[in-house]
Amino acid sequence: MAKGIKDKVVILGMGCSPFGEHWDKNADDLIVDAFTECLADAGIERTQIDAAWFATAIEEGHVGKTAVPLGVALRLPFIPITRVENACASGTEALRGAVYSVAAGAADIALAVGVEKLKDTGYGGLPQRTRGAFNDMYFANASAPGSFAQLATAYAAKHRVDPADLKRAMAQISVKSHDNGAKNPKAHLRNPITIDKVLNAPMVAEPLGLFDCCGVSDGAAAAIVTTPEIAAALGRTGDQVSIKALQLAVSNGSEASYNAWDGTYLETTRQAATRAYAEAGIDRPREAVSMIEVHDCFSITELVTMEDLYLSDEGRAWRDVLDGAFNADGRTPCQIDGGLKCFGHPVGASGLRMVYEMYLQLLGRAGERQLSSPEIGLTHNLGGWPHLNVASIAILGKL
C-alpha cells in the first residue's frame, strides 16, 4: 500500500453556511457565506489560495457546469479550479483534491468548496434527472428513498429481524439526530421528535417513512488546507486538525450484476473503511474512533453503516442503536451536528459539512453539543444507490 496521506495536510480553516430553505439566496450567496467564515478562520488573504476544488452535484438546478461559478463568486485570481461531482459524496471529493494537491506540493494552500441550491426545484426530495441514455432504458423507476429502502427489506430478511423491531431502530436513529440537531444553530431541522412520531409518519418508500428521510436543503461548506509546516510558518499555534486518512471506494457493478452481494450492506463503505483505518493506523476502530458523521440520507443507511464501519457486528447494529451506542452520550457519538437528517443535505456541501463538525469538535469549538476531548473523528460520505455508489471516508485527528 502506498504511504498514504496521514498527517501530511492540516486544516487551516473551515466555514459552513446555515443549511436550510434559503428562499432569499442564490448558490453564490451560500458560497460566500461559507467562504467568509472559512477565510477568517484560516487567517489568510483570498489571494494566498493557490488552487481550488469545487463540488456540486445537481448543477443544472443552480450554477451550471464547470468550475467557473466558484471563480466568479469569489473573484479568484485566475487560479486553477477543478469542478468535481460524485453525487452526494461530491463534497469529500473537493476535499480530496485540495488535500492531495497540497500533499503533492503542487499547491501550498488549497481551497475546497461544496455547494447545493436545491430549493428551486419546486418539490421535496431530489429532482428527477436523466441517468444516461442507455441507463434510462433499463434502470428501475426508483427514487432515492426507494433505492435505500431495499437495504431494510433485505436486512430484515437476512438477519431475521422482525420488521417492526427494525423500524423501531430506524426511528431511534432519527430521534437521536433530531435531539442533536436541536442543539445546532446552523441545522436545518431543530425540533426534537418522538419515536411514535417517526413510526406514524406517512410512508415514502416502504418501510421508510417521512422521518426516515433526511432533509433536502440549501447550503455550502468550505475548507482551506495546507501543510503543517506552512501552517506553522503562517503563525498557526495550538491544536491543529490533521487529515489521518482520506479514502474513496467506487462500485464496479458487481453489487448490481453479480450474485454475491446480499443487499444488506454497502460494499464500497467496507472497502473504504478498511483502507482508511489502515491509512490512519487504526486497528480497533470501536476504541479508537471518538465520533462519527455518517451519510444518514435515510435511517437505514446509517444503521447498516455502523456495521460497514465495523462499529457494530454484522446483524447487530439495530440492537446497538436501540441500546444508545450512537447517541451523543453513547459509545460512539454519531451525527453530533444533526447529520444529513437534521443539519440538512445540500448535496455537494454535505461531505465538507461532516468534516466541519469533526474540525469544530476536535478544536473544542462545538458549543452546546461539544463532546469531551474527542481524539479521532470519522466522516462517511456516500453517493448513488446501495447497488451502485461511491463511498468516501475521511479520518481526522489532532496533529
Added chain:
Amino acid sequence: MSDPVGILGFGGYVPRLRLSRGAAVEANGWFNRGLGSLAKGERSMANWDEDSVTMAVEAARDCLNGARPEDIAAVHLASTTLPFDDRQNAGIVAEALNLPEAIQTMDLAASQRAGTTGLIAALDRAAGTDGKTLFLAADRRRSKAASPQELQFGDGAAALLLGRGRTVADLLGSHQVAADFLDHYRGGDARFDYGWEERWIRDEGYLKIVPKTVAALLDKAGVDAAAIDHFVMPSTIAAVPAKLAKQLGIPEATVADTQFSSMGEAGAAHPLLLLAHTLERAEPGQTILLVGWGQGCDALLFRTTDALRAARPRRGIAASLEAGHTITNYNRFLAFNDLVEHEHGIRAEFQIKTPPSALYRNRDMVTGFVGGRCRSCGTVQFPRAHYCVNPNCGALDSQAPCPMAEMPATVQSWTADKLTYSPDPPTHFGMIVFAEGGRLMADMTDVDEGGVAVGMPVRMVFRVKARDADRGFTAYFWKAAPDDTRVARATD
C-alpha cells in the same frame, strides 16, 4: 402430397386486471341507465404498462412455451390498436422474442377482421414456404367513458404458430366475404369508434353475411354443418352465435362461450383467443369452425389431430382467465385508459427521451433482455459488458449473448415507492436475482401493495417502461412480475 398446413401451437394472454362491470355501471348508471343490462361480470383491462405490443409478446411466449423455434420465418401482428402508426409493431415483438433477423414481420390493422383475415393470409403463406409463421393478434381497446363499449370490450392477445409438420389442427378450408358494412368505424384521427344501431347490425349484418360465408366454406370443404364440433365466433350481441348456429344447422351445443362475462371482447384478437381456448379443451379429430367479423366475414375450418393431446401453451387461456384481479375502483380504469385528465404531479414533468441511435445499438439488451454469459467462467450478467463482472474472472470481451427473459428469478430486496412518479403508485421495484446467475434492480408490475416479499418467485415480462408524450414514443423494457403460474384470484 405434402403435409397439410395448420396450427402447430397456440396460446394467448388475458391481462391480470379485470374491471368489475358493476363498478363501472355504478359510476355511470346515473348518466346512462341503459348500461344496467351490462352490469354483470368483468372485462379484462390492460395494466397501465400494457399495450397491444406487450400483450402480443406475452401471447407469443404462452404459445412458444419456452421453445425458441429457429425456423420461424414470419411474425405477423394483427391489431386495431397498435401503439405505433409508423414503426413496425411486429418488429418490436420479434426483437422482444429474440427471433432471428432474417424474418418477415408485418402488421395487419384497420378492421376487427384483421385477426382472421391475417390468419387466412398467414396460412396461405405457410402453405407456400417451409418456415413457420408466428401469427399474433392483440387489442387494447378504446372506448368512451359511460359507453356500452366500455363494458363490452376487453383487452387481450392470442398467438398461433402456423406451418406444416406436427400440426395440432389442420386447415380444411377458408372462405371470405368482403362487405363495407359499417356496424362501427373509427376515422384516422379519431380516438373512439362511432357505431350504428344494434338491431340493424344483427339483422342485416350478422344474420345475412355470416351464413353465406359459412355455407360457402362448408360447401367447398365438403363438411356438413351438423359435423361441426366447435363453433367459435365472437359477438357482442349475445344471442347472435346461437341464432346463427340454428340457422346454419350447426348443433347448438357446439357454440363456444364468447367469454363475455369473464373478459369482454378483445377486438381483432378475440376470435383467435377463443380458438386457442377451444384448442385447450378440444379432442383430437374434432372439427372447429372459426368466424371473424368486420366489414365482411372470414370463416375457417380446422380439424384437430392426435398431436393436440401433447400440445400445451405455457399457461393457457383458461388459467389466464382464472387468475384475474378484480378492480372495483372505476377511476383506475379511467386513469389507465387516459379517459380523465389526472394531476400527475411535478415529478411527472421529467420525461425520458429515448435516442433511437442508443436504442438501436443496445436493442438486444433493451428489447430482447439479452445479457451476457462469460465464456471463461460461465457467469450470467446484465447488462453485457466488456469485462466480466465476476471478481474472480474479469475476462475481457468474453461474453456470449444470453437471453434471460425465460430464466426463473426471485426477489432479494424490494420496496413500494410512493415518491417517484408512476401511473399506478406506489411503484414496486427490487433486486431480482436469477437462479442461473445475473441480477437486475428491476421495476415490478402486476403486484399489489403488500404483495411482494423477499424470496418471492418472479418472471420477467415485456412492458411499457415509460411513455414520452411530448414525442409520442413508447419505451419498452422488461419488468419482474409474480410468477403467474402461482397467482391466485384477487379483488382490490
